[in-house]
Amino acid sequence: xxxxxxxxxxxxxxxxxLETAAEAMAGEQSSGTFVAVPGETDDLRLRHRATVEQxxxxxxxxxxxxxxxxxxxxxTGYNRARIIISFPFDxxxxxxxxxxxxxxxxxxELREVSGLKLIDLDFPPQFADAHPGPQFGIHGxxxxxxxxxxxxxxxxxxxxxxxxxxxxxxxxxxxxxxxxDFIKDDELMADxxxxxxxxxxxxxxxxxxxxxxxxxxxxxxxxxxxxxxxxMLRHHETIRNTGGTCVMVSLNSVGMAGVAxxxxxxxxxxxxxxxxxxxxxxxPWLGISFRAYQKLWRLIxxxxxxxxxxxxxxxEPDESVVDSVNACLEPLLGGYQVMPVLSxxxxxxxxxxxxxxxxxxxxxxxAGGGIVAHPGGPAAGVRAIxxxxxxxxxxxxxxxxxxxxxxxxxxxxxxGKRDG
Amino acid sequence: xxxxxxxxxxxxxxxxxLETAAEAMAGEQSSGTFVAVPGETDDLRLRHRATVEQxxxxxxxxxxxxxxxxxxxxxTGYNRARIIISFPFDxxxxxxxxxxxxxxxxxxELREVSGLKLIDLDFPPQFADAHPGPQFGIHGxxxxxxxxxxxxxxxxxxxxxxxxxxxxxxxxxxxxxxxxDFIKDDELMADxxxxxxxxxxxxxxxxxxxxxxxxxxxxxxxxxxxxxxxxMLRHHETIRNTGGTCVMVSLNSVGMAGVAxxxxxxxxxxxxxxxxxxxxxxxPWLGISFRAYQKLWRLIxxxxxxxxxxxxxxxEPDESVVDSVNACLEPLLGGYQVMPVLSxxxxxxxxxxxxxxxxxxxxxxxAGGGIVAHPGGPAAGVRAIxxxxxxxxxxxxxxxxxxxxxxxxxxxxxxGKRDG
Numbered sequence: 084x085x086x087x088x089x090x091x092x093x094x095x096x097x098x099x100x101l102e103t104a105a106e107a108m109a110g111e112q113s114s115g116t117f118v119a120v121p122g123e124t125d126d127l128r129l130r131h132r133a134t135v136e137q138x139x140x141x142x143x144x145x146x147x148x149x150x151x152x153x154x155x156x157x158x159t160g161y162n163r164a165r166i167i168i169s170f171p172f173d174x175x176x177x178x179x180x181x182x183x184x185x186x187x188x189x190x191x192e193l194r195e196v197s198g199l200k201l202i203d204l205d206f207p208p209q210f211a212d213a214h215p216g217p218q219f220g221i222h223g224x225x226x227x228x229x230x231x232x233x234x235x236x237x238x239x240x241x242x243x244x245x246x247x248x249x250x251x252x253x254x255x256x257x258x259x260x261x262x263x264d265f266i267k268d269d270e271l272m273a274d275x276x277x278x279x280x281x282x283x284x285x286x287x288x289x290x291x292x293x294x295x296x297x298x299x300x301x302x303x304x305x306x307x308x309x310x311x312x313x314x315m316l317r318h319h320e321t322i323r324n325t326g327g328t329c330v331m332v333s334l335n336s337v338g339m340a341g342v343a344x345x346x347x348x349x350x351x352x353x354x355x356x357x358x359x360x361x362x363x364x365x366x367p368w369l370g371i372s373f374r375a376y377q378k379l380w381r382l383i384x385x386x387x388x389x390x391x392x393x394x395x396x397x398x399e400p401d402e403s404v405v406d407s408v409n410a411c412l413e414p415l416l417g418g419y420q421v422m423p424v425l426s427x428x429x430x431x432x433x434x435x436x437x438x439x440x441x442x443x444x445x446x447x448x449x450a451g452g453g454i455v456a457h458p459g460g461p462a463a464g465v466r467a468i469x470x471x472x473x474x475x476x477x478x479x480x481x482x483x484x485x486x487x488x489x490x491x492x493x494x495x496x497x498x499g500k501r502d503g
Numbered sequence: 504x505x506x507x508x509x510x511x512x513x514x515x516x517x518x519x520x521l522e523t524a525a526e527a528m529a530g531e532q533s534s535g536t537f538v539a540v541p542g543e544t545d546d547l548r549l550r551h552r553a554t555v556e557q558x559x560x561x562x563x564x565x566x567x568x569x570x571x572x573x574x575x576x577x578x579t580g581y582n583r584a585r586i587i588i589s590f591p592f593d594x595x596x597x598x599x600x601x602x603x604x605x606x607x608x609x610x611x612e613l614r615e616v617s618g619l620k621l622i623d624l625d626f627p628p629q630f631a632d633a634h635p636g637p638q639f640g641i642h643g644x645x646x647x648x649x650x651x652x653x654x655x656x657x658x659x660x661x662x663x664x665x666x667x668x669x670x671x672x673x674x675x676x677x678x679x680x681x682x683x684d685f686i687k688d689d690e691l692m693a694d695x696x697x698x699x700x701x702x703x704x705x706x707x708x709x710x711x712x713x714x715x716x717x718x719x720x721x722x723x724x725x726x727x728x729x730x731x732x733x734x735m736l737r738h739h740e741t742i743r744n745t746g747g748t749c750v751m752v753s754l755n756s757v758g759m760a761g762v763a764x765x766x767x768x769x770x771x772x773x774x775x776x777x778x779x780x781x782x783x784x785x786x787p788w789l790g791i792s793f794r795a796y797q798k799l800w801r802l803i804x805x806x807x808x809x810x811x812x813x814x815x816x817x818x819e820p821d822e823s824v825v826d827s828v829n830a831c832l833e834p835l836l837g838g839y840q841v842m843p844v845l846s847x848x849x850x851x852x853x854x855x856x857x858x859x860x861x862x863x864x865x866x867x868x869x870a871g872g873g874i875v876a877h878p879g880g881p882a883a884g885v886r887a888i889x890x891x892x893x894x895x896x897x898x899x900x901x902x903x904x905x906x907x908x909x910x911x912x913x914x915x916x917x918x919g920k921r922d923g
Contacts, residue, residue, distance in 0.1 A: 183753075192780070309604065360611075
């Protein structure tokens with residue numbers, strides 16, 4: 084493996100011999116096609132052919148994970164391996180959308196594969212020169228909020244849709260007075276007729292600026308600017324001009340080129356929401372793993388990325404969430420710091436396990452219903468979550484701690500039985 | 504169903520009663536979350552709640568399609584249905600990325616579902632006013648090439664990567680002299696160090712312009728400008744200024760906002776490549792179907808879209824490809840004409856079946872290896888494909904026709920045994 088190659092690691096399942104399928108992948112995604120072509124000279128192949136660098140065989144299975152593979156005569160099952168394919172830098176350059184088309188393009192359609200998941204990517208150093216990465220990351224985000232340690236505690240405006248700008252601002256006031264660090268729009272709430280973003284920014288920032296003048300702390304509000312390019316840039320400008328400190332985008336819906344363009348013109352942290360991600364990853368033998376996915380978005384330069392959360396309201400097991408948090412906190416090409424955002428069905432009860440399994444507080448911990456629906460009101464919801472995290476990091480039993488912390492006690496009573 | 508609602512049709516699989524799972528989907532993607540929140544008033548629900556409009560039950564199954572669903576106590580299998588959920592226009596407006604986050608966002612992650620596929624979308628008329636759609640479509644593309652009937656015959660430059668600009672231009676000359684209608688870059692070939700796009704445009708367009716001056720016909724070359732926004736716009740300008748007539752983008756890699764921005768500034772047809780699509784659709788109970796997907800891209804305004812092809816080199820069955828062709832040719836909101844592009848392992852032998860099953864020649868028929876690797880050379884490859892289509896539309900037996908058409912005969916001998 085020379086240092087100027089791009090490495091892609093896959094889980095591969097195939098009714099063919101593993102070597103045959105891996106070579107089909109390497110060929111299809113570099114100089115080959117379904118027949119030999121005259122221009123594919125030995126010299127061209129030497130310079131441009133993708134190479135199977137490593138193959139770790141796994142247990143075969145008797146049934147295919149995906150339909151449409153065409154087992155060769157005599158095949159009796161489906162072979163599995165973890166493989167690494169390397170692509171010459173010269174095939175792609177540092178063009179990220181084309182990189183994606185190379186490592187995660189047509190190869191999901193190959194009849195040679197009955198299961199395929201891109202699980203990791205490694206880039207040569209040219210990518211670091213070409214892609215500036217996050218402007219703010221964990222450190223810059225903490226600076227803007229003025230919270231230098233502990234998890235950043237936040238919420239999502241709920242109901243997700245339907246509140247007017249004034250109602251949203253009222254909720255922000257209540258949460259801000261309870262010393263919340265971060266609030267975000269729901270991913271469903273961007274610039275709809277019933278809550279135009281410009282109006283919402285105006286109402287919400289008036290409240291946030293007033294609170295900041297009074298308390299010296301400016302909470303960070305991630306306005307969801309997901310939209311076409313011109314609207315995103317216009318809304319970014321409005322937010323910046325009114326003193327806002329964060330923009331949010333739905334990464335998969337906007338896409339790589341759009342988010343990269345925003346990054347280029349953006350003066351605020353970009354809060355990356357990964358909705359639609361389940362489509363890309365929920366099947367264990369199809370799509371892409373978070374470890375690979377988050378590297379692309381870090382190169383593009385988002386500052387925060389959603390990773391689901393432990394004991395969440397979704398399908399994902401804790402082990403996978405913990406791996407995602409770890410992936411975000413590992414340096415990429417020596418840097419590219421991104422803040423993991425834990426969100427989904429959180430209410431504080433998950434704090435001890437989150438601390439135990441990740442060992443970090445360099446994260447955002449967001450509770451929507453867990454704050455907004457707290458029986459004592461949203462301000463009590465915020466306090467309950469801080470109490471839960473205090474218990475977690477001091478490794479005090481949550482229920483013991485709740486005995487002297489009534490807001491946490493109320494949370495346990497309201498939300499603690501959901502999964503029981 | 505009122506006319507100002509957005510309709511999304513899904514295949515749903517769930518260990519819960521179907522009504523429970525459908526309501527969870529409608530709630531999660533509109534005003535609800537995992538607990539009731541105070542602000543979700545009856546009035547707000549009435550205005551903003553998504554609604555389950557229709558449910559057609561299908562046969563249940565005993566095993567889940569996807570991991571991570573949490574069967575309720577006493578559940579004994581996995582229910583399936585085709586359902587329609589409607590979303591109020593006022594929740595989203597005409598913001599397409601946010602529409603995607605609404606109809607295909609977090610809901611793939613719900614533990615209530617063990618399978619979910621978005622299979623269709625219907626938009627209220629406001630979307631037609633907001634999104635201009637394709638500039639050229641089928642008619643405009645034919646006008647630019649000067650071919651007013653029959654399929655547009657084309658090829659993909661092969662080898663996909665590795666040719667120099669000069670070598671690419673040499674191949675274009677040979678193909679152009681054989682009267683080809685259309686040539687495209689491979690999706691792997693954008694602006695790499697070994698074939699910078701500006702140089703490739705210069706070399707290729709010199710050849711195409713010379714041929715056009717001589718023959719009166721200008722073949723359309725789709726240069727792959729997939730990249731960040733600034734590079735795409737710059738390359739578009741170079742192509743237009745040298746007399747080029749088409750740009751190509753990898754839709755999933757660039758993303759919706761990037762392609763929409765290109766459309767806004769573009770004066771040429773946009774050739775939409777769907778690589779990565781297998782990840783979104785290959786599992787029958789996960790992701791999105793082509794029928795829904797192509798509607799989004801037509802609103803955004805691409806002119807051509809890849810649909811795979813019959814008897815292709817990939818996994819997809821013919822029935823699915825035919826449905827995709829039909830979907831492209833059905834009017835959307837009264838128009839939004841897009842040209843289906845058939846490509847993957849084609850060599851002409853598939854023409855009769857393509858004609859029989861689609862009944863149209865309003866399509867591009869692309870053969871990469873099938874032309875470039877023809878035993879008589881690329882020019883013979885082009886002639887062979889025209890002969891195959893002549894046989895197809897006159898409903899003459901391909902083998903009989905080949906008896907008097909030697910290039911077709913050579914194709915049959917070279918490529919016809921692949922699947923035998």
